[in-house]
Amino acid sequence: MDLNQTYFFYGYSAAWLIVLGFILILIRRGQQINSELQRLKALVEDKDK
Amino acid sequence: MRDKTIYTLGISGTLLLLYNLHTILMVLPDEAAQGTIGKMLLIHAPAAIAGMTLYFVAVAYSIMFLKTKNFAYDSAAVAVIEVAQVFTLINLVTGSIWGHIIWGIWWTWDARLTRQFMCFMLYLGYLLMRPALNEATQRATISAFVAIFAAADIPLVWLAIRVHDARTQHPGPVLETGTLDPAWRIPFLISWIAFMLIGSALAMVRVRQENARREIDSLRRELHAI
Numbered sequence: 001m002d003l004n005q006t007y008f009f010y011g012y013s014a015a016w017l018i019v020l021g022f023i024l025i026l027i028r029r030g031q032q033i034n035s036e037l038q039r040l041k042a043l044v045e046d047k048d049k
Numbered sequence: 050m051r052d053k054t055i056y057t058l059g060i061s062g063t064l065l066l067l068y069n070l071h072t073i074l075m076v077l078p079d080e081a082a083q084g085t086i087g088k089m090l091l092i093h094a095p096a097a098i099a100g101m102t103l104y105f106v107a108v109a110y111s112i113m114f115l116k117t118k119n120f121a122y123d124s125a126a127v128a129v130i131e132v133a134q135v136f137t138l139i140n141l142v143t144g145s146i147w148g149h150i151i152w153g154i155w156w157t158w159d160a161r162l163t164r165q166f167m168c169f170m171l172y173l174g175y176l177l178m179r180p181a182l183n184e185a186t187q188r189a190t191i192s193a194f195v196a197i198f199a200a201a202d203i204p205l206v207w208l209a210i211r212v213h214d215a216r217t218q219h220p221g222p223v224l225e226t227g228t229l230d231p232a233w234r235i236p237f238l239i240s241w242i243a244f245m246l247i248g249s250a251l252a253m254v255r256v257r258q259e260n261a262r263r264e265i266d267s268l269r270r271e272l273h274a275i
Contacts, residue, residue, distance in 0.1 A: 008086045033261045037264060040269065
């Protein structure tokens with residue numbers, strides 16, 4: 001592979017990696033939000049009792 | 050139903066991108082002057098256009114929020130802006146790699162590059178500002194104004210290579226001038242459609258998270274009241 005093709009590969013890989021990175025951030029954030037939501041719901045139920 | 054829509058949009062966008070990748074690598078001939086690296090156009094420009102489209106969608110949501118004070122529009126605006134930032138980042142990174150080969154430099158402060166970078170920074174400011182504002186109505190109102198204000202940069206990005214005396218190293222427009230090979234038009238369009246499908250799926254996931262966050266805020270207020 002010449003330099004031209006190598007950098008073309010880098011460019012396309014970078015694009016896929018950026019999207020993949022964002023998806024991983026979304027998954028991680030979603031897990032944090034869900035666990036916080038469950039914790040707060042349990043706290044509210046406890047307080048109501 | 051909503052899960053099904055998200056998966057359908059995401060999977061169809063990914064399949065379209067993979068099909069397009071096959072066309073770009075195996076079917077399309079290399080660009081006459083630049084060689085293989087010239088094909089970077091087929092991801093670099095559609096990413097920019099997808100980003101700009103989503104910024105305008107966010108402006109529409111922001112205006113709707115200011116008119117109705119319905120927080121669903123605020124959630125949609127922040128979700129769409131975050132996804133638009135992803136596409137703008139793809140545009141900046143692929144452009145930098147392309148420029149390294151063709152111009153011999155990673156970056157130059159010319160009209161288009163600077164304005165696109167400014168656009169990215171303005172909306173990054175929008176995303177960083179939001180957690181600093183605790184009160185929900187204040188946060189959504191200020192965010193809506195910032196989103197609308199920042200969008201003023203988008204026509205400048207578009208015009209940067211169309212103004213005659215603009216100091217830019219960036220090449221001129223190829224789509225409407227007929228200088229883009231007809232064989233390249235379909236892969237160009239497919240890239241944009243695939244980005245929009247994937248972007249819509251990601252934005253829908255992000256809206257759901259923003260709604261859950263609002264529920265967390267109300268539960269915290271409820272706990273505080275108890």
